[in-house]
Each structure stands twice: as structure tokens, then as C-alpha cells.
Amino acid sequence: MSADPALRREIPDATVARLPEYLRTLSRLAEDGVLSVSSEELAAEVGVRSAQLRKDLSHLGSYGVRGVGYDVETLALEISRALGLTEDWPVAIVGMGNLGHALASYSGFVTKGFRIVGLYDDDPALADERVVGVRIRPLRELVDHHQVDPIAIGVIATPAPAAQAVCDALVGAGISSILNFAPAVLSVPDGVDVRRVDLSTELQILAFHAQRKSLAAGDLRTAVVAP
Amino acid sequence: MSADPALRREIPDATVARLPEYLRTLSRLAEDGVLSVSSEELAAEVGVRSAQLRKDLSHLGSYGVRGVGYDVETLALEISRALGLTEDWPVAIVGMGNLGHALASYSGFVTKGFRIVGLYDDDPALADERVVGVRIRPLRELVDHHQVDPIAIGVIATPAPAAQAVCDALVGAGISSILNFAPAVLSVPDGVDVRRVDLSTELQILAFHAQRKSLAAGDLRTAVVAP
DNA sequence: TCAACTTTGTGCATGGCTTCACAAACGTCT
């Protein structure tokens, strides 16, 4: 017998990025009372090819039954395990402006797997306000909090100029997983993971494709440029 | 002489996704009074390899000077042109809960290139409220608005169950670029671009890496599983 | 029990992206 492949082998980043999507869809199917799905059906729901789905799942182990498909509950559990969602991860949000408030009350957060344990902002106007049952505190209190009740993931929702300083504070406190909503590139030591979510980057990518479409749709600008 | 490569050749998706980052960094350098950068310097700022930066830029044309580097202003302008940001794109946001409010007042929006022209929500409690100078209206008024004053990009910030219906409404009105913040996979006809930003997906990816780190750091779970 | 049918798991080919390494091109200094 071999050990769980999820814990031994390397899972490609591209696969990891798709697992949350599979999990979400499986959860919805489970709620709808669906007991079993084929790779073809699940792939159609998620919007990927069935071969890709099967290859992705093969990195976790072999949880399907040939001729039948996958048991929805089992597969959801195995993906949860692979992602590390069988226990809750404590999350702190720094920067409680509009975005911070939105994130704190976002339903996705309450989803199994994550728990908000700290909200931080140095603006005195926000001090002691409560959001989803957690009190907003000044950032300097984060270190003490982390020592008593460890924080696994730090979310930065401050304006861009403050982001690096906040990041340094988080890293200094010993937090090594950071989700950054500020439009800034953070420099961190090795071993710290940063993921960035940036609204304006996404808009700009959409603008690029929109421009291509409008040019392709008979706009004559290319012809004007060429002699 | 050939026409602008940005308008004739295909720019790889991976490159397009990095251009906004280059542009943001160049804008910051320009504000700091920097006139010229080498690919090495700019790549270090952005966090990519210099060879990658040069290859990315080569898809736009040849705007560098050998032995010197790139003129900051010129390069910023050319990237703006390639992304289609030399004119403003009208944006509408649907769903004005916490997230919608945060997006509307997000500074990234006001950045050159985008302009909020419509805010929509069917909740009567929000009707006629003004955010950043724009009045919130019921979604059914979007079609009329779009006919008078075209909307290029639609942003969906509703809860997941409403997302597909809102998407259908946007597509029906003739909008073909959509940014989706709801945790749902949208099905759209060919020719419509959808980009999704999902908080919980990002958190789950972080959780995966955090778990790997904690396992690698001497946790004995793998040893227990193996015989 | 056995044949027919379904669906998984995966070797292999294909395509795209990243990285390397270097010639070509430019400025500078003598």
C-alpha cells in the first residue's frame, strides 16, 4: 500500500488552481441530492475538458469507479483534504475601508475552511467597531494576538502606499500566507506566499480583448496605419 | 514599413496579463521623475525575469534603445495603446451590496482608462442612493441606458444565485465583456469574454500551500500514513 | 458465467510559455 498521493507527490499549480472550482461544483451537486457524477458531466458544469478533469483528479489519487463515475461526497471530501480544508484556517484582514468591510462580510469567507479571527485598521474612526462579531483593532495589536491565537492567512485590503509596510508587519509577526488586494507588488522573503487580486488588472485585460473585438469588427484603424 | 505590431499580431494571453503590471510600475517611475529604465531594472521592480519582460515588450513593437533601455513615458504610452487605455471604457456595476459599494469607490476604477456610468440593484432600499456621483437604479433600466450611452464592461457583484440571470441580462443588452465577482461559473455565447475574480478560490490556493509548508516543516502525518 | 457497454486512469503527442544565450545596435570615450 502506498501513502496518500496528495501528501507525497507534487500537484501542479495549474491543477491546484482548478480544485476549488471542482469542489464548489461538487458541493452544489451534493446539495441538490446528486450522488454520483461522471468526469464528462462534472467537466461540463465547470467548463473544462473531461480529460483535464480526470488528469487533475489523478494527482490526488484514484477515487473514481470505472464504468460508473465519481461518488460526489467522497470526491468532495478528498479535494477538501488535498486543499487542507478539513480544518479551519484563521484569517486576519488588515485595512477596514470599503473593501475590508466587504471582504469581512463576504459569504465566501464564512464557507467551511476559513474563520475570521482579526480585523485591523489604524484609523481611529473605525476603532472598536464590530464587523461579523469581530472588533476592529489597531495593527500594532496583531503581534500579540498572533502569539495567543495564531493567524494563518493575512489579507491586505489597504491602499497601495501602505501595503508594503503592512506586509512587513505580517511577515514580521510570522504569517507566511498573504492575500493582497492592494495594487502593489510586495517583496517578501523566501517561504512566504503572496497571491494578488487586482481589480484594475482584470479590467485592463478585458479592455484589451474588447479593443480587439472592436477592431476586428470592421474598424478601419489598421488600414489607416498601413500605407 | 509595417503597421503597429500590437494591432496586427497576436499577443499571447500570458503577456497581456502582465502588461497592466508593467504599466502600473512605469507610471510610478514616471511620477518619481525617472526618465529611462533598462529591462533589468524594470523586471526587478515587477518581479519577473528581464528576458521575459523583453520578449513581452517585443510583441508590442520595438520601443527600446540598445545600450540604453526604455524611455519611461514612451513605453507607458505604448502599453496603454496596446491595452486600449488611450480612451475611457464605460463600466456598469450590477449588485450594490458591500462589494459593489467597495468596487464603485475603489480608487483603481478612477484610474485612467475606466469610467463608471451605471450602478444597478433591484433592492428598493438602495434605490436612488448615489455612489461616486452615480445613482443606483433597478437592473431593468440597464437596456435603455445602454442604448443611449453604451456600456463596454459589465461587473457582476451579486450573490452567486443571481449571477447567471444578471449575466444573461447584460449579454442580452449587448454587453460582451464581463467581470464576475460571484462564485459561479457563467455560461455565455461565443464572443463574450468573462473574467472571474474569486476570493475563496484564492484563499483555498493559499491554504493548499500553507498545508504543504506545515507538512514539510516536520509534521509527522506522512510518516504515520506510510507503514 | 459471459458478452456488451460504460467510464476511468494514463502514455504520448502537441502546443505554448519561459529561459538561455548571443548577435546586432547604440552611446561614450579617447
Added chain:
DNA sequence: AGACGTTTGTGAAGCCATGCACAAAGTTGA
């Protein structure tokens, strides 16, 4: 004017991810 040092732009190689196609493995029905 010419040699030298620097930096770009790009062919070529390597790497990773995707998609194809099929054998293996399971179920169903007779």
C-alpha cells in the same frame, strides 16, 4: 573615427500544461 562597454531583440532549447486515444476495470443484462 574607431574601439569598448552596455542593453536590446530574438532564434533555439527546455519545460509545463493540455488534449487525444486507448487499455484496464468495472457494471449490467441475459
